[in-house]
Amino acid sequence: MATLVGFIFVLVILLIIFEMLRRRHLREKYAVLWIIIGIGVLVLVAFPQLLFWASGVLGVRVPSNLLFAMALLLLVLVCLHLSFEQSQAEDEIRVLAEEVGILRLKVQELETRGTRDESGHSSDARGGGKPPETNL
Amino acid sequence: MTPAEQAQRTLVIMPAWNESEAIGNTIREVFEFGPACDVLVVDDGSRDNTAQVARDAGALVVQLPFNMGVGGAMRTGFKYAKMHGYHQVIQVDSDGQHDPRDIKAVLDGLQDADIVIGARFADKGNYTVHGPRKWAMNVLAWTISKIAGTQLTDVTSGFRAANAKTIRQYVDHYPAEYLGDTIDSLVVAIRSGCTVRQVGVSMRERQGGTPSHDPVKAAIYLGRSAFALLFALTRKKNIPSSN
């Protein structure tokens, strides 16, 4: 009975992950770890002997301890991955903020130059290419 | 601008990353041998002077502040095309592997399809790939041909054109994920009602710079492309917005 509940639980989680992927609420790189963990747990639920065998090989006396240890390890890995991605995202936000700041200054310079030139000829600030008309 | 002229408004989008060696020539060749068009280079955080070289060659250059991959770069290009009312776009590699003389043929294919792929046929040119990358390409081509209802032999080609309807669809949904720019974008576009056909093109040697693929990446490519295809196939449909 307990195995059946565990089995269904993991299956539901996996289905949720797939659905989120499908709807693009979750990106591939985050899903990979969860899918691997989910499939691993499914295998363990289906073949509990595997756990006993593994704890025997590794010399862990109580098989459930092996399970807890593995669960902790995987969660630490997932956390590490998230921290890594978060750091990267922060870096990218910082770069964007810098760019926006610099662009703001440039726009200001162009504006003041534009008002100064208004009496005479309007200066052509464009570079080599000719940007076509915008219709946002 | 007359309506006839306006119908011709074409944007060539070139994703570029550390491509300063080849890109200048590629752009000049596009202007020389291609149809009348604007060239937009999306420089994706290059460490060399790709942007400067491209500007000197007469292209419009968007410089992204950090690397987002080909998918992210193409998204930017499509957005630009939609904002500025281009009627057709074509993606061309900046390393010169796509022959600018073929641009016209690929664009002409848009007369009876929404997406045209310039396919690197075995009988035209001498482009070859080996090992896992080749197997992956075959499986992908076979599967996507089935969905598209037309024979496609080279679905990972980056030489592809899109009309206004497809541009709208792409802007709503163009994945920036790995491989998204080739497989996922194509499958979702088909499922959203865009039609596809292919036109044979020749593939040239890289005109300079270094290839971004190595054997290890090629092996990973097989697994990830299967994964990408699986999700692309189950993805929700989305109808292109009308403006």
Ligand SMILES: Nc1nc2c(ncn2[C@@H]2O[C@H](COP(=O)(O)OP(=O)(O)OP(=O)(O)O)[C@@H](O)[C@H]2O)c(=O)[nH]1
């Ligand atoms: N914007 C952007 N462009 C990229 C990136 N990686 C590659 N590109 C460009 O995408 C095009 C294709 O890249 P290539 O490295 O030639 O890939 P390929 O043609 O599939 O493989 P090769 O046979 O090795 O040449 C080139 O124009 C590159 O400059 C990237 O991270 N960002």
Ligand SMILES: [Mg+2]
């Ligand atoms: Mg190339």
